[in-house]
Amino acid sequence: MATTFKNPIIPGFYPDPSICRVADDYYLVTSTFEYFPGIPIFHSKDLVNWRQIGHVLSRSSQLNLDGTPNSKGIYAATIRYNKGIFYVITTFVESQTGARRNFFVTAENPDGPWSDPYWLDDCPGIDTSLFFDDDGKVYVTANRRPPGGQLYPKHMEIWLQELDLETKQLTGEKYSLWDGALKYVHAQEAPHIYKVDGRYYLLIAEGGTGFTHSITVARSESITGPYEGAKINPILTHRHLGRDYPIANVGHGDLVETSMGEWWMVCLGSRPYDGGYRNLGRESFLVPIKWEDGWPVVNPGKGIVEVEGVKPNLEEQRWPTDPVCDHFDLSDLRMQWNFIRTPRGDFWSLQERRGHLRIRLKPETITEAVNPAFIGRRQCHINFAARTKMEFSPNNRHEVAGLVLLQNTDFHYRVEYVQSEIRLIKREAGHEEILAVRPYQHQKVFLKVEAYGQVYHFYFARVPEKWEILKEDVDGRILSTDVAGGFTGAYIGMYASSNGVESSNFADFDYFEYIGLD
Known part of the structure; x- marks a missing residue:
C-alpha cells in the first residue's frame, strides 16, 4: 500500500474547496461560477481518493444563471453537517458591479435532493460560511467593506452574525471580527470558524486569489472576539517560492479533523506550466496540519503544499474511475x-x-x-x-x-x-x-x-x-x-x-x- 499521495487531490477547475466529516466519511464542495449544474459534491473515506456523488444545485429552480457574465455566478461554497442535516452556504454574484446575494440549501443525504435556496437578507459580501457552536447557536461569517471605509485597495473585513434556523434569516447584531493580518495585504475573504480546545479559531484567505494568495489565522476566547492574530501569519502561502515553483497561488483553506485525530487542510492552488500559464485554473489540494502552542502549523518542517506528501492515517478507499x-x-x-x-x-x-x-x-x-x-x-x-x-x-x-x-x-x-x-x-x-x-x-x-x-x-x-x-x-x-x-x-x-x-x-x-x- 502506498504511503504517499499526489496533489492535487481533485485536478482541474475545482477551486475554493470546503470540507466536512460525518463519522468516517468526508464530503467536499467547490465553486462553479457560471457553469451548471452548480457546486459539485465529492465523497471520500481517506481524504485522497474522491468520487463525485452529485451536484448541490442541479435544478433550474435552484440556480438561474441567465445573463451571468464570465467568472460570476456561484462563488465559494461551505459545506457543514449538524444533527442529521447537511448545509451548503454560498454566494451568487450577479455581475461585476451587481448584487452579491447569499443563500443556503439543505439536504438529509449529501447526494441530494437539496432544497431550493433560503436567501439571506442583509447578508453582504462573499464567501459565506456556517459555524455550529456547541451551545446550539449557529453563525454566518463572510466579508464586507469595513464600515469605517477601506484604508487601501481591496481592504475588506470579516463579519459574523447569528443565524436563526427556524426563520432561515440572520438575527441580532453584526460583529466585526477581522480586517487583516498584515498591513496592506488585501482581499480578506473565505472565513471559517472552528472551536478547538475551548477556543474559537478564525481562518481567513488574504492577498487575493492570484500569486500573492495566503491563509492567515486568529483566535479568541469568545466567538464575537476580539481575535488575536497568530505571530506566524501567514500560516500558508507560496508567494515567497518564486514563479518557477510547480504549485502557485495557494490559499482559501478549510480544516478537518479525521476520525484518527489528525488535522488536515484542503485549499486551492494552481499548477502553472510553460511560462507560468494556468489553463487548468484553480484546483483542490491537501496539506497536513499540526497544532503547536495553540496554533495550527501547516506541513511542519516544510510549510508548503507539496506535489507528493505522506498520506493521512486512514484506510485507503479507491473508487471505480469514470470511463475515459x-x-x-x-x-x-x-x-x-x-x-x-x-x-x-x-x-x-x-x-x-x-x-x-x-x-x-x-x-x-x-x-x-x-x-x-x-x-x-x-x-x-x-x-x-x-x-x-x-x-x-x-x-x-x-x-x-x-x-x-x-x-x-x-x-x-x-x-x-x-x-x-x-x-x-x-x-x-x-x-x-x-x-x-x-x-x-x-x-x-x-x-x-x-x-x-x-x-x-x-x-x-x-x-x-x-x-x-x-x-x-x-x-x-x-x-x-x-x-x-x-x-x-x-x-x-x-x-x-x-x-x-x-x-x-x-x-x-x-x-x-x-x-x-x-
Whole structure:
C-alpha cells in the first residue's frame, strides 16, 4: 500500500474547496461560477481518493444563471453537517458591479435532493460560511467593506452574525471580527470558524486569489472576539517560492479533523506550466496540519503544499474511475458534463438516438453571455487527448457544429464543421481569426485535439484513425486565466449553433473520449 499521495487531490477547475466529516466519511464542495449544474459534491473515506456523488444545485429552480457574465455566478461554497442535516452556504454574484446575494440549501443525504435556496437578507459580501457552536447557536461569517471605509485597495473585513434556523434569516447584531493580518495585504475573504480546545479559531484567505494568495489565522476566547492574530501569519502561502515553483497561488483553506485525530487542510492552488500559464485554473489540494502552542502549523518542517506528501492515517478507499470514453449509453449525462449557465430549451437528448448525444442547434452562440448549445467537461491534465465522432449535415452557412476548447466567451478555439468545410477559429479578446480551413462534405466526421503543455494539435478524419492535420502547433496560452482573466479553468466540449437563425437541425455525437497524458 502506498504511503504517499499526489496533489492535487481533485485536478482541474475545482477551486475554493470546503470540507466536512460525518463519522468516517468526508464530503467536499467547490465553486462553479457560471457553469451548471452548480457546486459539485465529492465523497471520500481517506481524504485522497474522491468520487463525485452529485451536484448541490442541479435544478433550474435552484440556480438561474441567465445573463451571468464570465467568472460570476456561484462563488465559494461551505459545506457543514449538524444533527442529521447537511448545509451548503454560498454566494451568487450577479455581475461585476451587481448584487452579491447569499443563500443556503439543505439536504438529509449529501447526494441530494437539496432544497431550493433560503436567501439571506442583509447578508453582504462573499464567501459565506456556517459555524455550529456547541451551545446550539449557529453563525454566518463572510466579508464586507469595513464600515469605517477601506484604508487601501481591496481592504475588506470579516463579519459574523447569528443565524436563526427556524426563520432561515440572520438575527441580532453584526460583529466585526477581522480586517487583516498584515498591513496592506488585501482581499480578506473565505472565513471559517472552528472551536478547538475551548477556543474559537478564525481562518481567513488574504492577498487575493492570484500569486500573492495566503491563509492567515486568529483566535479568541469568545466567538464575537476580539481575535488575536497568530505571530506566524501567514500560516500558508507560496508567494515567497518564486514563479518557477510547480504549485502557485495557494490559499482559501478549510480544516478537518479525521476520525484518527489528525488535522488536515484542503485549499486551492494552481499548477502553472510553460511560462507560468494556468489553463487548468484553480484546483483542490491537501496539506497536513499540526497544532503547536495553540496554533495550527501547516506541513511542519516544510510549510508548503507539496506535489507528493505522506498520506493521512486512514484506510485507503479507491473508487471505480469514470470511463475515459463516454459512449452516451446512460439515461442521463455523466456528472463531469456541464452547461454554460442554466440550460434553456430542449436542446439535447440521450433518448432520441440511443448511444448518441444529440445536440440541437440553437441561435445562441458561445461568444455571448447566454446558454449556448454547449456540453463540456473540464481540462484536468497538462497533457491530454480528446476525440469524438460526430454526424452532422449543415444546411446553410449559418449552421455549425463541432468542438470548443473554452476559457470564456472571448477566449477560445472552435473546430466547426460548416457547409462544405471544417475550420479552426481562434477567438482572442473578442477578435476572431480563422487559422485553418479544409474542404469537407461528408455527414460523419472524427475530430481530435491533442495538447502537450501549451502546444495544441487539431485533426479530423473521414474514417477511424486516418487522421488529417487541421492545424498543428497552436498556442494554448489563450486558454489560461493569465491571458483571459477570470477565475475559471479551461473546458473542452461539444457545440452546435445556427448563429442567430432559427433551425431544426442537430448534430449527433457517438462518443467523447478524454485521456490524460501526464
